[in-house]
Amino acid sequence: MKMNPETEIIESLAKIILVAARTAPKGKGIDDIVTFIPDDSEKAELTNKMEELSEIKGLKFLIRDAKNVRDADAIVLIGLKSSGASGLDCGACGFGTCKEMLETRKVKKEFTGPHCMIKYMDLGIAVGCAAAKAKDLCVDNRVLYTAGAAACYFDIVDADVAMGLPLSVKGKNIFFDRPSTR
Template sequence: MKVNPELEIIESLAKTILVAARTAPKGKGIDDIVTSLLDSRDLDELANRMEELSDIKGIKFLLRDAKNIRDADAVILIGLKSSGAAGLDCGACGFETCRGMLETRKVKKEFTGPHCMIKYLDLGVAVGCAASKAKDLCIDNRIMYSAGAAACYFDMVDADVAMALPLSVKGKNIFFDRPSTK
Protein backbone atom coordinates (compact mmCIF):
# COMPACT_ATOMS: atom_id res chain seq x y z
CA MET A 1 0.00 0.00 0.00
CA LYS A 2 1.23 3.49 -0.88
CA VAL A 3 0.31 6.21 1.56
CA ASN A 4 -0.36 9.67 0.08
CA PRO A 5 0.78 8.68 -3.44
CA GLU A 6 -0.69 11.91 -4.88
CA LEU A 7 2.50 13.72 -3.86
CA GLU A 8 4.53 11.56 -6.26
CA ILE A 9 2.94 13.15 -9.32
CA ILE A 10 3.28 16.86 -8.51
CA GLU A 11 6.29 17.40 -10.80
CA SER A 12 4.53 15.78 -13.75
CA LEU A 13 1.37 17.82 -13.13
CA ALA A 14 3.45 21.00 -12.77
CA LYS A 15 4.85 20.33 -16.24
CA THR A 16 1.29 19.93 -17.54
CA ILE A 17 0.48 23.31 -16.01
CA LEU A 18 3.49 24.81 -17.79
CA VAL A 19 2.11 23.50 -21.08
CA ALA A 20 -0.98 25.65 -20.47
CA ALA A 21 1.25 28.72 -20.03
CA ARG A 22 3.31 27.91 -23.11
CA THR A 23 0.32 27.35 -25.40
CA ALA A 24 -1.63 30.40 -24.18
CA PRO A 25 -2.40 32.87 -26.97
CA LYS A 26 0.32 35.46 -27.61
CA GLY A 27 -0.02 38.89 -29.24
CA LYS A 28 1.03 38.80 -32.88
CA GLY A 29 2.05 35.15 -32.31
CA ILE A 30 5.39 36.10 -30.72
CA ASP A 31 6.25 33.98 -27.69
CA ASP A 32 8.32 35.93 -25.15
CA ILE A 33 7.24 33.77 -22.20
CA VAL A 34 9.85 31.94 -20.10
CA THR A 35 8.97 29.19 -17.66
CA SER A 36 10.75 27.43 -14.81
CA LEU A 37 9.94 24.65 -12.40
CA LEU A 38 11.77 24.99 -9.09
CA ASP A 39 13.06 21.95 -7.24
CA SER A 40 13.17 21.61 -3.44
CA ARG A 41 16.56 23.36 -3.12
CA ASP A 42 15.28 26.24 -5.23
CA LEU A 43 12.23 26.64 -2.96
CA ASP A 44 14.45 27.35 0.05
CA GLU A 45 16.63 29.73 -1.93
CA LEU A 46 13.60 31.61 -3.25
CA ALA A 47 12.07 31.85 0.24
CA ASN A 48 15.38 33.16 1.61
CA ARG A 49 15.56 35.73 -1.17
CA MET A 50 11.98 36.84 -0.45
CA GLU A 51 12.96 37.42 3.18
CA GLU A 52 16.01 39.38 2.03
CA LEU A 53 13.87 41.49 -0.31
CA SER A 54 11.48 42.14 2.57
CA ASP A 55 14.40 43.62 4.54
CA ILE A 56 15.53 45.70 1.56
CA LYS A 57 12.10 47.07 0.67
CA GLY A 58 10.37 46.97 4.05
CA ILE A 59 7.49 44.92 2.63
CA LYS A 60 6.22 42.60 5.35
CA PHE A 61 3.93 40.36 3.26
CA LEU A 62 7.04 38.93 1.61
CA LEU A 63 7.75 37.12 4.90
CA ARG A 64 4.29 35.51 4.95
CA ASP A 65 4.60 34.53 1.30
CA ALA A 66 8.10 33.10 1.89
CA LYS A 67 6.57 30.67 4.37
CA ASN A 68 4.05 29.64 1.68
CA ILE A 69 6.92 29.00 -0.75
CA ARG A 70 8.69 26.80 1.82
CA ASP A 71 5.46 24.86 2.45
CA ALA A 72 4.62 24.43 -1.26
CA ASP A 73 5.02 21.10 -3.01
CA ALA A 74 6.31 22.82 -6.16
CA VAL A 75 6.72 26.33 -7.55
CA ILE A 76 6.39 27.44 -11.14
CA LEU A 77 7.82 30.73 -12.41
CA ILE A 78 6.29 32.28 -15.49
CA GLY A 79 8.07 35.31 -16.85
CA LEU A 80 8.37 37.71 -19.71
CA LYS A 81 11.66 38.23 -21.55
CA SER A 82 10.56 40.89 -23.97
CA SER A 83 11.95 40.86 -27.49
CA GLY A 84 10.46 44.18 -28.53
CA ALA A 85 7.09 45.77 -29.10
CA ALA A 86 3.94 44.91 -30.98
CA GLY A 87 4.40 47.91 -33.27
CA LEU A 88 0.90 49.28 -32.66
CA ASP A 89 1.88 52.71 -31.28
CA CYS A 90 -1.13 52.32 -28.94
CA GLY A 91 0.29 54.38 -26.06
CA ALA A 92 -0.61 51.84 -23.36
CA CYS A 93 3.05 51.74 -22.24
CA GLY A 94 2.97 55.49 -21.61
CA PHE A 95 4.88 56.45 -24.74
CA GLU A 96 3.50 57.95 -27.94
CA THR A 97 5.27 55.39 -30.09
CA CYS A 98 6.73 51.92 -29.71
CA ARG A 99 10.03 53.36 -30.86
CA GLY A 100 9.97 55.89 -28.01
CA MET A 101 9.39 53.12 -25.47
CA LEU A 102 12.09 50.89 -26.97
CA GLU A 103 14.67 53.72 -26.97
CA THR A 104 14.03 54.59 -23.32
CA ARG A 105 16.58 53.43 -20.79
CA LYS A 106 15.12 50.50 -18.90
CA VAL A 107 14.69 50.74 -15.14
CA LYS A 108 15.74 47.71 -13.06
CA LYS A 109 14.12 47.28 -9.68
CA GLU A 110 12.30 44.04 -8.90
CA PHE A 111 11.33 44.07 -12.55
CA THR A 112 12.83 45.66 -15.64
CA GLY A 113 10.73 48.01 -17.72
CA PRO A 114 9.01 49.61 -19.45
CA HIS A 115 7.88 47.04 -21.97
CA CYS A 116 5.12 46.76 -24.52
CA MET A 117 1.71 46.45 -22.87
CA ILE A 118 0.82 43.64 -25.29
CA LYS A 119 3.76 41.65 -23.84
CA TYR A 120 2.49 42.26 -20.29
CA LEU A 121 -0.94 41.05 -21.40
CA ASP A 122 0.68 37.92 -22.83
CA LEU A 123 2.26 37.27 -19.43
CA GLY A 124 -1.10 37.75 -17.70
CA VAL A 125 -2.85 35.36 -20.07
CA ALA A 126 -0.09 32.74 -19.64
CA VAL A 127 -0.23 33.00 -15.83
CA GLY A 128 -4.04 32.87 -15.88
CA CYS A 129 -4.03 29.79 -18.10
CA ALA A 130 -1.54 28.09 -15.77
CA ALA A 131 -3.61 28.88 -12.66
CA SER A 132 -6.73 27.64 -14.40
CA LYS A 133 -5.04 24.38 -15.42
CA ALA A 134 -3.79 23.90 -11.84
CA LYS A 135 -7.35 24.30 -10.59
CA ASP A 136 -8.61 21.88 -13.28
CA LEU A 137 -6.12 19.36 -11.88
CA CYS A 138 -7.37 20.05 -8.30
CA ILE A 139 -4.00 21.50 -7.26
CA ASP A 140 -4.17 24.41 -4.83
CA ASN A 141 -2.30 27.44 -6.09
CA ARG A 142 -1.99 31.19 -5.81
CA ILE A 143 -0.43 33.68 -8.19
CA MET A 144 2.32 35.50 -6.29
CA TYR A 145 3.85 38.79 -7.31
CA SER A 146 6.15 38.54 -4.28
CA ALA A 147 7.94 35.34 -5.27
CA GLY A 148 8.21 36.41 -8.91
CA ALA A 149 9.62 39.78 -7.85
CA ALA A 150 12.27 38.15 -5.66
CA ALA A 151 13.18 35.70 -8.43
CA CYS A 152 13.71 38.60 -10.84
CA TYR A 153 15.43 40.90 -8.34
CA PHE A 154 18.02 38.24 -7.48
CA ASP A 155 18.38 36.95 -11.06
CA MET A 156 16.98 33.51 -10.27
CA VAL A 157 15.04 33.65 -13.54
CA ASP A 158 16.06 35.15 -16.90
CA ALA A 159 13.01 37.38 -17.22
CA ASP A 160 12.15 41.07 -17.16
CA VAL A 161 8.99 40.38 -15.15
CA ALA A 162 7.82 37.14 -13.53
CA MET A 163 5.01 35.78 -11.42
CA ALA A 164 5.19 32.65 -9.30
CA LEU A 165 2.58 29.95 -9.04
CA PRO A 166 3.22 27.83 -5.95
CA LEU A 167 1.42 24.49 -5.94
CA SER A 168 0.16 22.43 -3.04
CA VAL A 169 -1.56 19.07 -2.62
CA LYS A 170 -2.71 19.10 0.99
CA GLY A 171 -6.00 18.71 2.84
CA LYS A 172 -6.43 22.51 3.02
CA ASN A 173 -5.31 25.27 0.69
CA ILE A 174 -2.22 26.74 2.38
CA PHE A 175 -2.29 29.87 0.20
CA PHE A 176 -5.50 31.31 1.63
CA ASP A 177 -6.71 32.05 5.17
CA ARG A 178 -3.18 33.16 5.96
CA PRO A 179 -2.33 35.60 8.75
CA SER A 180 -2.49 39.19 7.57
CA THR A 181 0.57 41.43 7.55
CA LYS A 182 0.66 45.13 8.20
Protein backbone atom coordinates in the same frame (compact mmCIF):
# COMPACT_ATOMS: atom_id res chain seq x y z
CA MET B 1 0.35 -0.57 -1.50
CA LYS B 2 1.54 3.06 -1.62
CA MET B 3 0.19 5.45 0.94
CA ASN B 4 -0.61 8.98 -0.29
CA PRO B 5 0.79 8.45 -3.81
CA GLU B 6 -0.71 11.74 -5.02
CA THR B 7 2.18 13.60 -3.40
CA GLU B 8 4.62 11.96 -5.84
CA ILE B 9 3.15 13.54 -8.98
CA ILE B 10 3.58 17.25 -8.29
CA GLU B 11 6.45 17.76 -10.76
CA SER B 12 4.43 16.16 -13.56
CA LEU B 13 1.43 18.31 -12.65
CA ALA B 14 3.65 21.41 -12.60
CA LYS B 15 4.76 20.61 -16.14
CA ILE B 16 1.14 20.19 -17.27
CA ILE B 17 0.32 23.55 -15.64
CA LEU B 18 3.17 25.16 -17.58
CA VAL B 19 1.80 23.70 -20.82
CA ALA B 20 -1.27 25.87 -20.20
CA ALA B 21 0.97 28.94 -19.83
CA ARG B 22 2.93 28.07 -22.98
CA THR B 23 -0.14 27.50 -25.15
CA ALA B 24 -2.03 30.57 -23.91
CA PRO B 25 -2.82 33.08 -26.68
CA LYS B 26 -0.04 35.58 -27.39
CA GLY B 27 -0.31 39.01 -29.01
CA LYS B 28 0.61 38.86 -32.69
CA GLY B 29 1.56 35.20 -32.13
CA ILE B 30 4.95 36.09 -30.62
CA ASP B 31 5.86 33.97 -27.59
CA ASP B 32 8.08 35.82 -25.10
CA ILE B 33 6.99 33.70 -22.12
CA VAL B 34 9.65 31.84 -20.12
CA THR B 35 8.87 29.17 -17.55
CA PHE B 36 10.78 27.59 -14.68
CA ILE B 37 10.34 24.84 -12.09
CA PRO B 38 12.83 25.37 -9.26
CA ASP B 39 14.14 22.20 -7.62
CA ASP B 40 14.05 21.91 -3.82
CA SER B 41 17.34 23.75 -3.25
CA GLU B 42 16.37 26.52 -5.69
CA LYS B 43 12.98 26.82 -3.98
CA ALA B 44 14.76 27.19 -0.61
CA GLU B 45 17.02 29.87 -2.10
CA LEU B 46 13.96 31.68 -3.49
CA THR B 47 12.22 31.73 -0.10
CA ASN B 48 15.38 33.09 1.55
CA LYS B 49 15.59 35.80 -1.11
CA MET B 50 11.91 36.66 -0.62
CA GLU B 51 12.66 37.26 3.07
CA GLU B 52 15.72 39.33 2.14
CA LEU B 53 13.64 41.41 -0.28
CA SER B 54 11.14 41.97 2.54
CA GLU B 55 13.90 43.65 4.54
CA ILE B 56 15.10 45.69 1.55
CA LYS B 57 11.61 46.89 0.59
CA GLY B 58 10.06 47.02 4.06
CA LEU B 59 7.16 44.83 2.90
CA LYS B 60 6.18 42.31 5.57
CA PHE B 61 3.85 40.31 3.32
CA LEU B 62 6.91 38.91 1.54
CA ILE B 63 7.69 36.93 4.71
CA ARG B 64 4.17 35.47 4.77
CA ASP B 65 4.43 34.59 1.07
CA ALA B 66 7.90 33.06 1.59
CA LYS B 67 6.37 30.72 4.18
CA ASN B 68 3.69 29.74 1.64
CA VAL B 69 6.36 28.96 -0.95
CA ARG B 70 8.43 27.04 1.61
CA ASP B 71 5.37 24.96 2.59
CA ALA B 72 4.28 24.38 -1.02
CA ASP B 73 5.00 21.07 -2.71
CA ALA B 74 6.41 22.93 -5.73
CA ILE B 75 6.42 26.31 -7.38
CA VAL B 76 6.38 27.34 -11.01
CA LEU B 77 7.65 30.69 -12.19
CA ILE B 78 6.21 32.22 -15.33
CA GLY B 79 7.97 35.21 -16.78
CA LEU B 80 8.34 37.59 -19.66
CA LYS B 81 11.64 37.96 -21.53
CA SER B 82 10.59 40.61 -23.98
CA SER B 83 11.91 40.53 -27.51
CA GLY B 84 10.48 43.87 -28.55
CA ALA B 85 7.15 45.59 -29.06
CA SER B 86 3.93 44.86 -30.87
CA GLY B 87 4.43 47.74 -33.32
CA LEU B 88 0.90 49.04 -32.69
CA ASP B 89 1.97 52.45 -31.33
CA CYS B 90 -1.02 52.17 -28.97
CA GLY B 91 0.50 54.29 -26.18
CA ALA B 92 -0.47 51.89 -23.38
CA CYS B 93 3.19 51.76 -22.27
CA GLY B 94 3.15 55.51 -21.72
CA PHE B 95 5.15 56.39 -24.83
CA GLY B 96 3.92 57.91 -28.07
CA THR B 97 5.44 55.18 -30.22
CA CYS B 98 6.86 51.69 -29.82
CA LYS B 99 10.18 53.04 -31.10
CA GLU B 100 10.29 55.61 -28.27
CA MET B 101 9.60 52.93 -25.66
CA LEU B 102 12.25 50.60 -27.10
CA GLU B 103 14.88 53.36 -27.14
CA THR B 104 14.23 54.30 -23.51
CA ARG B 105 16.81 53.13 -21.01
CA LYS B 106 15.36 50.21 -19.04
CA VAL B 107 15.01 50.51 -15.27
CA LYS B 108 15.66 47.46 -13.07
CA LYS B 109 14.10 47.23 -9.64
CA GLU B 110 12.22 44.04 -8.90
CA PHE B 111 11.39 43.97 -12.58
CA THR B 112 12.96 45.48 -15.67
CA GLY B 113 10.92 47.82 -17.81
CA PRO B 114 9.22 49.47 -19.54
CA HIS B 115 7.97 46.89 -22.00
CA CYS B 116 5.17 46.68 -24.49
CA MET B 117 1.79 46.48 -22.78
CA ILE B 118 0.79 43.66 -25.14
CA LYS B 119 3.70 41.62 -23.68
CA TYR B 120 2.50 42.33 -20.13
CA MET B 121 -0.99 41.20 -21.12
CA ASP B 122 0.50 38.02 -22.62
CA LEU B 123 2.15 37.32 -19.26
CA GLY B 124 -1.11 37.89 -17.41
CA ILE B 125 -3.01 35.59 -19.73
CA ALA B 126 -0.32 32.89 -19.41
CA VAL B 127 -0.37 33.11 -15.60
CA GLY B 128 -4.19 33.02 -15.59
CA CYS B 129 -4.22 29.96 -17.84
CA ALA B 130 -1.69 28.23 -15.56
CA ALA B 131 -3.75 28.99 -12.45
CA ALA B 132 -6.89 27.75 -14.19
CA LYS B 133 -5.16 24.52 -15.23
CA ALA B 134 -3.94 24.01 -11.65
CA LYS B 135 -7.54 24.43 -10.47
CA ASP B 136 -8.73 21.96 -13.13
CA LEU B 137 -6.16 19.46 -11.80
CA CYS B 138 -7.32 20.09 -8.20
CA VAL B 139 -3.91 21.51 -7.26
CA ASP B 140 -4.14 24.35 -4.76
CA ASN B 141 -2.30 27.45 -5.94
CA ARG B 142 -2.00 31.19 -5.58
CA VAL B 143 -0.46 33.76 -7.89
CA LEU B 144 2.36 35.52 -6.05
CA TYR B 145 3.89 38.74 -7.31
CA THR B 146 6.36 38.39 -4.44
CA ALA B 147 7.92 35.12 -5.64
CA GLY B 148 8.39 36.48 -9.14
CA ALA B 149 9.72 39.79 -7.83
CA ALA B 150 12.39 38.08 -5.71
CA ALA B 151 13.30 35.71 -8.55
CA CYS B 152 13.86 38.66 -10.89
CA TYR B 153 15.43 41.02 -8.34
CA PHE B 154 18.11 38.48 -7.39
CA ASP B 155 18.55 37.16 -10.96
CA ILE B 156 17.34 33.67 -10.04
CA VAL B 157 15.48 33.59 -13.36
CA ASP B 158 16.29 35.13 -16.72
CA ALA B 159 13.12 37.18 -17.07
CA ASP B 160 12.21 40.86 -17.16
CA VAL B 161 9.03 40.27 -15.15
CA ALA B 162 7.80 37.08 -13.47
CA MET B 163 5.03 35.74 -11.27
CA GLY B 164 5.19 32.73 -9.00
CA LEU B 165 2.55 30.05 -8.70
CA PRO B 166 3.19 27.84 -5.66
CA LEU B 167 1.44 24.47 -5.84
CA SER B 168 0.12 22.33 -3.02
CA VAL B 169 -1.51 18.91 -2.77
CA LYS B 170 -2.57 18.74 0.87
CA GLY B 171 -5.79 18.14 2.79
CA LYS B 172 -6.30 21.89 3.25
CA ASN B 173 -5.43 24.76 0.96
CA ILE B 174 -2.34 26.35 2.55
CA PHE B 175 -2.84 29.54 0.53
CA PHE B 176 -6.21 30.26 2.16
CA ASP B 177 -6.82 31.77 5.62
CA ARG B 178 -3.34 33.28 5.64
CA PRO B 179 -2.58 35.82 8.36
CA SER B 180 -2.86 39.37 7.10
CA THR B 181 0.23 41.56 7.13
CA ARG B 182 0.85 45.17 6.35
